[in-house]
Amino acid sequence: MSWAQAADAIAGACFLVGAFLALIAAIGILRLPDLLSRMHAATKPQVLGLWLVLIGLGFRLREPGAIGILVLVALFQLLTTPVANHMMGRASIRAGQVREELLVVNDLDRVASDHQEPRGAP
Amino acid sequence: MTVVLLVCAVILTVAAVCTVARMTKGPTLLDRAVALDMLVAIAICALALEAALNRHIHTLPVLLVLTLLGFVGSVGVARFTHGSDDIDAERP
Numbered sequence: 001m002s003w004a005q006a007a008d009a010i011a012g013a014c015f016l017v018g019a020f021l022a023l024i025a026a027i028g029i030l031r032l033p034d035l036l037s038r039m040h041a042a043t044k045p046q047v048l049g050l051w052l053v054l055i056g057l058g059f060r061l062r063e064p065g066a067i068g069i070l071v072l073v074a075l076f077q078l079l080t081t082p083v084a085n086h087m088m089g090r091a092s093i094r095a096g097q098v099r100e101e102l103l104v105v106n107d108l109d110r111v112a113s114d115h116q117e118p119r120g121a122p
Numbered sequence: 123m124t125v126v127l128l129v130c131a132v133i134l135t136v137a138a139v140c141t142v143a144r145m146t147k148g149p150t151l152l153d154r155a156v157a158l159d160m161l162v163a164i165a166i167c168a169l170a171l172e173a174a175l176n177r178h179i180h181t182l183p184v185l186l187v188l189t190l191l192g193f194v195g196s197v198g199v200a201r202f203t204h205g206s207d208d209i210d211a212e213r214p
Contacts, residue, residue, distance in 0.1 A: 008123055011123075011174065012123060012126035012127075015126060015127065015130045015171065015174065016126060016129065016130060016133075018130075018167065019129075019130035019133040019134050019137075019167065019171075020133060022133070022134060022137045022163070022164055022167055023133050023134075023136055023137045023140075025137070025160060026136070026137035026138070026139075026140035026141050026160065026164070027137075027140055029140070029141060029144050029156065029157060029160060030140045030141075030143055030144050035150065035152055035153055035156065038144070038153065038156055039156060042156045042157070042159065042160045046160055046163045047163075049167065050163055050166060050167060053167045053170045053171070054170060054185075056170075056174065057170045057173060057174050060123075060174040060177065061173070061174070061177060061179060063179060065179065066179045066182055069179075069182040069183065069185070069186060070182070072186060073166070073182075073185045073186050073189055076186065076189045076190060076193075077163070077166075077189050080189065080190070080192075080193035081159070081163070081192075081193070083193070083197075084159060084192070084193050084196035084197050084200070085156060085159070085196070087196070087197055087200035087201070088152045088155055088156055088196060088199070088200040090200070091152060091199075091200040091201070091203040092150065092152045092203075094203075095150075095152075095203050095204060097150050097152070
């Protein structure tokens with residue numbers, strides 16, 4: 001069991017778990033009732049699944065040169081996905097597409113209704 | 123290794139089909155944007171699997187570009203959704 005085979009085994013395991021998490025995210029986004037709940041399904045398992053796939057790729061390639069790009073992709077994905085989906089959730093609330101019966105507490109009632117956001121900040 | 127990557131490819135295909143189903147069914151524009159963002163992430167995973175299968179690093183910058191592309195697309199849609207925030211533009 002040389003180091004290369006061990007690294008390949010780890011990479012294979014990471015790929016499987018990562019792909020499975022992507023599947024969970026896809027099923028979550030298909031079945032959940034409301035955009036706000038779909039938003040959670042689309043971000044958390046997706047980012048974790050992508051991280052595992054990138055870690056698996058790092059183990060598989062075993063190239064120090066490639067580690068930099070992989071870390072950068074993982075970091076960008078971790079930073080950008082929550083921000084993008086938060087903005088989309090906020091835009092859906094502002095556009096009035098929220099199904100009130102699904103919400104337990106609507107914290108945004110006091111903020112969104114009367115507060116006029118400056119231009120360009122959703 | 124090839125078998126593992128094949129199984130992962132099948133799983134990702136099923137995930138992509140579910141995401142496209144949500145894109146077609148999604149009642150609002152924002153559902154479709156969320157599904158599109160996820161489709162980009164699945165594409166990134168698929169590219170990473172391909173790079174792992176053939177053991178080359180030529181497509182790694184593409185992953186980086188795809189990440190930012192998905193983000194900018196989602197933010198663009200969120201920003202310009204009807205009634206999202208451009209108060210003056212919508213005033214009749």
